[in-house]
Amino acid sequence: TLINFAKFNEKIKFRIGGEGVELNKIKKLAEGLKNITFLGNLNWLDVIKEYNKSDILYAQITDDFKSAIPTKPFEYIIAKRPIILGLPKGPARKLYSDFNNLYICQPDSKDGIEKALNKVKGVSLKSYKKNKKIIKDNFIREDSLVTFIKSVEEIK
Numbered sequence: 001t002l003i004n005f006a007k008f009n010e011k012i013k014f015r016i017g018g019e020g021v022e023l024n025k026i027k028k029l030a031e032g033l034k035n036i037t038f039l040g041n042l043n044w045l046d047v048i049k050e051y052n053k054s055d056i057l058y059a060q061i062t063d064d065f066k067s068a069i070p071t072k073p074f075e076y077i078i079a080k081r082p083i084i085l086g087l088p089k090g091p092a093r094k095l096y097s098d099f100n101n102l103y104i105c106q107p108d109s110k111d112g113i114e115k116a117l118n119k120v121k122g123v124s125l126k127s128y129k130k131n132k133k134i135i136k137d138n139f140i141r142e143d144s145l146v147t148f149i150k151s152v153e154e155i156k
Contacts, residue, residue: 002016009035017050018042058083058113069092099131101123
């Protein structure tokens, strides 16, 4: 989907990291496109550097994985960048819809990415504090574990 979007938006530069099972297929689809750079496998420090270089971060899961909740968007949220997620109806869409500066579109939709991209323009960085609080209050395992232990200790 992103490669097809890139074909019609040559002024936008795309940097794709990772070595997933579909990499060769994606590279073949991207042949001849000068606005796409494949970064390969990145160590954690390089991933952070790429997040910092990026204006917008993108990820998607398809209907085949509609019951999954991907964790990559949590990294994106903490990176303080606008995010576009292609998500089918399901738990991931419901979960991530609570965050600011995160725009959800239908997966496999070039038009959906276009609409989300238009919403991203002029986004404010102020709401990242809310996103950080949501993650801290609901998704950091250590805090949840401490709360659980305290709750168990109070049972007599």
